[in-house]
Each structure stands twice: as C-alpha cells, then as structure tokens.
Amino acid sequence: MAVAPLLSVRGLSVSYGGAALVEGVELDLMMGKTHGLVGESGSGKSVSAMAIMRLLEPKQFRVEAQRITFDGRELPSLGTHEMRRVRGAEISMIFQEPMTALNPVLPVGEQIVETLRVHQKLDRATARKRALEMLEWVRIPAADRRIDEYPHQLSGGMRQRVMIAIAIACQPKLLIADEPTTALDVTIQAQILELLHELQRELGMGILLITHDLGVVAGYADNVSVMYAGRIIESGTTSQIFEHALHPYTQGLLRSHPPVDRDVNELPTIPGTVPQPHERPNGCRFGPRCAHFRQICDRTDPRLMGFEARHRAACIRPKGYLFDGPLEVSDG
Amino acid sequence: MDDRAIPFLRVSNLTKHFQVGRGGLLGRNRSVVRAVDNVSFSIARGETLAVVGESGCGKTTLGRLVLRLIEADSGQIEIAGTEIRGLDHRAMQEFRRRVQIVIQDPFGSLNPRMLIGQAIMEPLDIHSVGTAKARRARLAELLDLVGLPQSFAARFPHQLSGGQRQRVGIARALALETDLLICDEAVSALDVSVQAQIVNLLQKLKHERQLTYLFISHDMAIVRHIADHVAVMYLGEIVEIAPKAQLFAHPAHPYTQALLKSVPRARVHERPELAIKGDIPSPIDPPSGCRFHTRCPHVMGICRSTPPARTTVGPDHSANCHLLAQALPAAKGQTA
Numbered sequence: 001m002a003v004a005p006l007l008s009v010r011g012l013s014v015s016y017g018g019a020a021l022v023e024g025v026e027l028d029l030m031m032g033k034t035h036g037l038v039g040e041s042g043s044g045k046s047v048s049a050m051a052i053m054r055l056l057e058p059k060q061f062r063v064e065a066q067r068i069t070f071d072g073r074e075l076p077s078l079g080t081h082e083m084r085r086v087r088g089a090e091i092s093m094i095f096q097e098p099m100t101a102l103n104p105v106l107p108v109g110e111q112i113v114e115t116l117r118v119h120q121k122l123d124r125a126t127a128r129k130r131a132l133e134m135l136e137w138v139r140i141p142a143a144d145r146r147i148d149e150y151p152h153q154l155s156g157g158m159r160q161r162v163m164i165a166i167a168i169a170c171q172p173k174l175l176i177a178d179e180p181t182t183a184l185d186v187t188i189q190a191q192i193l194e195l196l197h198e199l200q201r202e203l204g205m206g207i208l209l210i211t212h213d214l215g216v217v218a219g220y221a222d223n224v225s226v227m228y229a230g231r232i233i234e235s236g237t238t239s240q241i242f243e244h245a246l247h248p249y250t251q252g253l254l255r256s257h258p259p260v261d262r263d264v265n266e267l268p269t270i271p272g273t274v275p276q277p278h279e280r281p282n283g284c285r286f287g288p289r290c291a292h293f294r295q296i297c298d299r300t301d302p303r304l305m306g307f308e309a310r311h312r313a314a315c316i317r318p319k320g321y322l323f324d325g326p327l328e329v330s331d332g
Numbered sequence: 333m334d335d336r337a338i339p340f341l342r343v344s345n346l347t348k349h350f351q352v353g354r355g356g357l358l359g360r361n362r363s364v365v366r367a368v369d370n371v372s373f374s375i376a377r378g379e380t381l382a383v384v385g386e387s388g389c390g391k392t393t394l395g396r397l398v399l400r401l402i403e404a405d406s407g408q409i410e411i412a413g414t415e416i417r418g419l420d421h422r423a424m425q426e427f428r429r430r431v432q433i434v435i436q437d438p439f440g441s442l443n444p445r446m447l448i449g450q451a452i453m454e455p456l457d458i459h460s461v462g463t464a465k466a467r468r469a470r471l472a473e474l475l476d477l478v479g480l481p482q483s484f485a486a487r488f489p490h491q492l493s494g495g496q497r498q499r500v501g502i503a504r505a506l507a508l509e510t511d512l513l514i515c516d517e518a519v520s521a522l523d524v525s526v527q528a529q530i531v532n533l534l535q536k537l538k539h540e541r542q543l544t545y546l547f548i549s550h551d552m553a554i555v556r557h558i559a560d561h562v563a564v565m566y567l568g569e570i571v572e573i574a575p576k577a578q579l580f581a582h583p584a585h586p587y588t589q590a591l592l593k594s595v596p597r598a599r600v601h602e603r604p605e606l607a608i609k610g611d612i613p614s615p616i617d618p619p620s621g622c623r624f625h626t627r628c629p630h631v632m633g634i635c636r637s638t639p640p641a642r643t644t645v646g647p648d649h650s651a652n653c654h655l656l657a658q659a660l661p662a663a664k665g666q667t668a
Contacts, residue, residue: 040523041494141610155611156387185386185550185612190594190604197603212523215596219603242600256528258557260595261580267532267557270525273493 004072006031006206007052007174011066014044014051019277021047021061023230024303029223031173034200034207036221036238038214038253040274043227045210049176053091054083071173089119092167096179098159102151108162109135109147112169119170134165138195157188164195171203178210193220214254218242223310226250229275229285232304236311246313249286284315292317338413339374340544341398341512346371346407348390348397352616363616367393369568371407375561377511380538380545382559382576384552384591388615389565391548395514398546399433400424411512429459432505436517438497442489448500449485455507474503478533495526502533506541514546519554531558552595556580561648564588567615567623574649584651587624622654630655 005028012025022044029035039045050056051063054075068075070091078086087093095101103111112131116122122130128147135143138161151159160180167175177196181189197220200207209221217224218238225235226247234247245251252270272289275281281288287297296316304312350365368390375381383391396402398409400416409416416427432455435441442451452474456467475482478499489497498518505513515534519527531554537543549555555562556576563573564587572585583589590607597604610627613619619626625635634654643656 040525157611186552186594187386187590187608188611189596190606191609194603194606213596214524215598218598218600219596239600242598253524254598256524257598258531258553259598260553260556260592261597264557266535267528269528269532271529273495273526274523 003030005029005069006071007208008067008069009048009052009065011064012048012051012068013064014047014056015062016060016277021230021277022051025227025232026304027225027232027235029174029206029208031206032200032204033222034209034220036217036224037208037210037227038212038217038224039227040212040253042229042274042276044230045227046178048227049093049178049208049210053087053093053176055087085119088115088172089170090172091174091176092170092172093176093178094160094163094167094180096182098156098163099151101163102159104151107148107150108154111162112166115166115169130169131165134169135162137168138162138165138199140165155188156184157192160184160192161195164192164199168199168203168205172205174206174208175200176208176210179212180209181216182211182213189216196220214242214257226253229280230277231285231314233286233315234313235304236308240308240311244308244311246307246311246317247286247315248290248292248317250313252291286315339410340377340379340412341546342374342408342410343398344372344408344410346394346397346409347405348393348402349405365615366390366568366618367615368397368404371565371568371570373563373570373573375512375544375546377544378538378542379560380547380558381561381563382547382549382555383563383565384549384555385565386550386591386612388567388612390568390615391565392516394565395433395516395546395548398514399428399431401433425459429455429508430511431514432508432510432512433514433516434498434501434505434518436521438494438501438521439489441501442497444489446488447485448480448487448489448492451489451500452485452503452507455504459508461508470507474507477506477537478503479529493526494522495529498522498526498530499533502530502537506537510541510543512544512546514548516548517550518547520549520551527554534558552591564591567613567618569623569652571624571653572649572651574646574651578646578649582646582649584645584649584656585624585653586628586630586655588651590627590629622652 007029010026012022014022025048027035037045052068056063065076109131112134113127116127116130132143132147135147140146140158140161181192184192211217221238224238224241225232228249234250241250245254255268256270258264258267270289283298283300284302287293300316302314302316304314306312346368347370348368350367351362352365353363371394373381383394385391397404411427419427449471453467453471456470471485472482475484480496480499519530522530538545547558559576562576562579563570566587572588583592593605593607595604608627613626621637622635622640625631632654640652640654640657642650642652644650645656
C-alpha cells in the first residue's frame, strides 16, 4: 500500500500484577478515517488506548509492543518531554465523563487557553480569542457568555463539546474518543457524533472510537476491531463486521441488542459472563460461551487469521467454513 | 377499547415539585423543580408499561412516588383498587410486599458485607414470613427462579459479576408476594450480552408469575422489545402514551418522533438523523406553554404561551401537542 497508516500498532500487551489485561493487540488507522474499537467492559479497549498514549503508570503496568508507530515515529522510544508534546498537540483524547476530565474550579474558556498557551505558545489575548473561536466551532450557543462559565453550569452535552474544543484546539492528527457519548442522552448523542464527524472532515484527523455501542460504530466507523477478554477477536471493514461477522462472539453481540425499528420474538443471548483476567480459559477464550464449541476449542487458542481481504477472525470456524463450506453456509 | 379488567395500577394527576435553592431572606428566589407534573396512566395486571425519556424527565421520581419512597404533592395512586396515598405506615408496609423495585446499580443496592443468601432473605425477615426452614426453602426456589447456582447464597456481592448481581436484585424483589415490579433502568448498566439475558429473565418471570411491570428506561430498543404500552415523558410530563406497536409505528408527538430518529440503527454507514437541535432545558422553571417548544421543529406561536391539552389520536393513544389538536375535529380533541 502506498499510504502508511497514521497509527500502526503490533503486538501490544499490557499486564498488571501478573494478570494479562491486553494481549497482542494490533490495529492500523488511516488519516481521516475512523476505527471503531468495540468490546464489553473489561475487554481491554480503554487500557489499549491508554497504553498507546503512554498514560499507564510504568511502576504498575507492564507494557510491551512490537511497534506503536504514529505518523512515522515510534512512540515507545520517544523521550518523556517529546511524548508530552505529541499528546495534546498531535494526539488528543476525550472521555465518557467530561465532568471528571474538566477542572471544576476553572472557567471552561481558561481551560482551552491553557492548552493553547502550553502547546502553541500563544499569548493570553490571542489564546482567548482563539478559545472563543473554538467554542463557536463546536457549536456552543452564546459562546461569548459560556466562555466564562464553570463546568458545573453547563449541561452534559455542552461539557462534552467543551472537551472536544480542548481536544481539537491544537488540530491533532489523531483523536482517541473513549465512550464519548455513553453518558449522554440519545438526542444529544446524535448531535455530538455528528459534530465529531464534521470536525473530522474539516481537520482530516483520524479517530479511534472506543465504545461498547455497536449502533454508534456502524454509523461512524470505516473499520472495526472487536475485543474480547484482552484480545482482538475480529477485525475488518464496517461492512464485513456488520454484514458478514465471522466470530461467534461478534455474531452474538450483534444479535443481543434488540433493533429499534423492528420486532423480534426472543432476544438471542450469549450464555455466561466475560471471564476476568485471572480466570480466562486455556483454549479459545470464548470457548465456554460459544454455541459452536468443539473439542478442539479447548486445546487451541486461535489468533487472528486472514479470511478475506482485510477481514480477520480469531476462530477456527471461518477456516472450517472454507473447508466444509457447502455444508455450513446456507444457500451458498 | 380495552376494558377487560380494572387496572392493577392507576395513577391520576400525580404531581411532585421539589423546592430548590436558598430562597434568600424572604424566600423570593426559591426555584421549583417540576419533577412530575399532573401525570396519569394505568397498567392492567400482567402488562408492562414502559416509561421512557431523557435525563431530568422525571421518570425515576415517578417510580419512587408509586412506591411512596417519596410522597407526592397531589394526585392518586391506586393499586388493585386501593388508594395507597392515604394508607398509614402499617398498612403501607403490607402493600410493600406486593410492590418492589429493581434499580440500575445492583452493587449499590446490595450490602457489601451481607451474604447473597442473607440479602435475598432480608425481605422475608423484615416481614416475618414463614419459619427459618421455610425461608431457606424459599431462598433455594428464588435462586433457581433467577438462574443462579445454589452455591451463590454463600458468596458476597463483590464476588459476582454485574449481571449476577442484577439477578440477585430481582430475586430479592420477588421474595415476597410481589405483583408489581418497578424496574428503574434495571438493565442499563449491563453489558449487551448480559443485558439480553436479564431482559429474557424479566420476560419469563412476567409470564410465569403474571407480574405487572412499570419499566423505566431511556433505551428505546429495549422498550420496544419489552413493553405492552409506552409513556414518553419530557420535563415532568407525559407527552405521549400508546400501545407499543402504535407508538413505534405512528409516533404522534414531535418529541417521540425525534427520540426514535436519534437511536443509532446498527446498520453500516447509516447515521442517526439529527432530529432535534439544542439541549434539554432544566426542569427548574421549564419553558412556558408546551415544554418542548424550545426544541420542537414544528413550533408555532401558540406553543410558546399555551400548554397543549391531551389529544386522543387513536385507541388508547394520546399525545399533548397543538399540531394534533389542530389536525383533528374539535369533538375528538378531549382532555383526559
């Protein structure tokens, strides 16, 4: 391929006190594209993002990676000072709960000014003028009044807009959005997702969209990786994942949430619960919950295998499909 | 019309306002949160009424009012034909055997130092039901009913996953002769694979035990799956109420229409429609006239000044919107 990915991760593993939280994560994110990282709680999606950003405390977390290449540089080999410059200026992050990420005793405008002064060395007056533009850019009504308000005076949706304004103040190349709309009401969620989409088009930034919500991913992501118990178990284009899911876990996830525009009789479920890091089974991690479990699944720990162009899954079944395809694929 | 029985729960003109703020020396700066305003609905036995709405719409307060965990300012709450707002403490205690609640965070509602078995039996102890032996038998039955292994009785809440804790919450709510179960965002904190399990469990229990549900939720997809009737709340008021199929096929109120359009569809590259602009106003001093007028795409002059009356738009289907009152012949527009 001619164009190198903006972010390329291989063999990323994180452990905490001997427990492996994340194992062998790999992903490629292209400039201007959105990559959805999907999984249930404890699947390791946020930990992966924190590890990429080098935000995990090295005394507690052990992070290993074959490579984490961002815009041509190896992030793990950057000095502390250099890494700090990359965070904020080139990679930004937004989180689920803006209230905990914003400083409660500082007016929101000041918090943008702070970012601009640190990362772009602007003087106070210019930074304030720019901060006001940022608030208008994220469509905050009456921005000239809101700029001097404190986070508690704003609604959840407005606070998330302020977070986005801070995150894009330095026009980053990559935005990591960790459950950006999970705490928001559905009408507000639609507004924030649309805002991110527009800003992406204007700035050309790559977005790593971390979420548990498949509906959000389907609408906004170009590519999707599904995580389960610390590993990526399937990845592909959004169409491949949503229309031709290969892994039984992905298939189960897609069916478990009822559609809003059609009736279903009984909700298909995935039996059991997600295993904790210390109780992960030896063979396939999803084996004990899998409807297609076979003897061999107890003994093999499948890794991501290519199935179709860009579509990969960590399951012995897709290969089986190819092998005895006519038997298992309906109306093939 | 559906009049096969007396409703099991009938709520009429229920209102609860909270005073907020210091009020200053003469109390002139007092603000009022109109948490629940003149709300009326009924649920037949064995049916599920879902109450949907966004933050601050009053749906949680409504659930607590029905349980009398908070006292209403005015209105009636009838359960199986008895007006419960007038009941004294002792009589109310009896009623509480029949009305229980399951809340969103099962970890917060379970005592971390109490064994699961004790937690499930606690209602039986409080209401002095049966002998010790009978209670143990009942515990075994309840664990079975909600699909938990018997060994869980000897575990502590922190040893359970979120879904398992929610099963404990449900077992506990069903320990007595529960008829009406109020589920307040009961599946919202759960991962989707576990959420489906709990939704199916609630469905199964409803059919097996003829339970009546007041199902409070913000998730339109779950509501479509679980409800028989749906009430949509906005800033303290019910703006639309209808049988489930009607509401999803022919939403009459612009807010209901917007809510439905905002839900992501889980279809590739299909982005939810930006149905309404602006923020949800504060429930403190809500907008005048129709409370939705600040966000409504069809706002008219009258909407800013006059609250719309409840208009019947179909069998058991009504909505509060001036557009509907205009569109229908005057005779059909009636207040309920």
